[in-house]
Amino acid sequence: MVLSSTDTNPPIEYVPNFLTPSQALELHNHCETLAWRQNTIKIFGKTMPVPRLECMYGDEGCDYLYSKSVLLQPIAWTPELQQLRLHIESSTGYRFHIVLCNRYRDGRDSNGWHADNEKSMGESPAIASITLGQKRKFQMRQGKKGKPVDIWLKHGSLLVMHPGCQESWVHQLPKTTRPVEERINLTFRPHINGKICNEETDLK
Ligand SMILES: O=C(O)CCC(=O)C(=O)O
Numbered sequence: 001m002v003l004s005s006t007d008t009n010p011p012i013e014y015v016p017n018f019l020t021p022s023q024a025l026e027l028h029n030h031c032e033t034l035a036w037r038q039n040t041i042k043i044f045g046k047t048m049p050v051p052r053l054e055c056m057y058g059d060e061g062c063d064y065l066y067s068k069s070v071l072l073q074p075i076a077w078t079p080e081l082q083q084l085r086l087h088i089e090s091s092t093g094y095r096f097h098i099v100l101c102n103r104y105r106d107g108r109d110s111n112g113w114h115a116d117n118e119k120s121m122g123e124s125p126a127i128a129s130i131t132l133g134q135k136r137k138f139q140m141r142q143g144k145k146g147k148p149v150d151i152w153l154k155h156g157s158l159l160v161m162h163p164g165c166q167e168s169w170v171h172q173l174p175k176t177t178r179p180v181e182e183r184i185n186l187t188f189r190p191h192i193n194g195k196i197c198n199e200e201t202d203l204k
């Protein structure tokens, strides 16, 4: 499977059953053991906890700063995350150098409207996002005034935001007052300092 269509609006692709149930279960168990951290973010000079837990794995030298205040430094790939990276790369045809992991403990945890347009990802990045655990509503909107499009991201699914998406669309994972279980999200991203990997040996 190579996902390459970018002519949809929004320019995304959603694959609900990307992982088999046993792959999703194994990966979910693995992700619970990752090095989760409560980071803080500075907004209008005020320091606040990020409303979710985070950690980042990836190639050496691929530091990632977002919202001009949260600096994530990559931990070396675990074998499980490396295997998933190769699976996503061969399915999408895109290259990824880091995976930013989010853990939404309950409905109070969230991720506000934003575009992932940090320069460290290079021009027009593609982003691939895996969901494990609780199904949550993900929203996308074109610019500030667009009507939000809702996408329910389910356990074991893959969402690909194609190149061009971050330039004109923003997205969020809103809070919910419904009682919900925990959700883990893995977003694979390129990085300008990423290793140039060798197709012959790395994609086998
Ligand atoms: O949790 C999600 O599905 C979205 C995460 C996200 O947008 C991000 O980490 O930039």
Ligand SMILES: [Fe+2]
Binding pocket: 114, 115, 116, 171
């Ligand atoms: Fe994002």
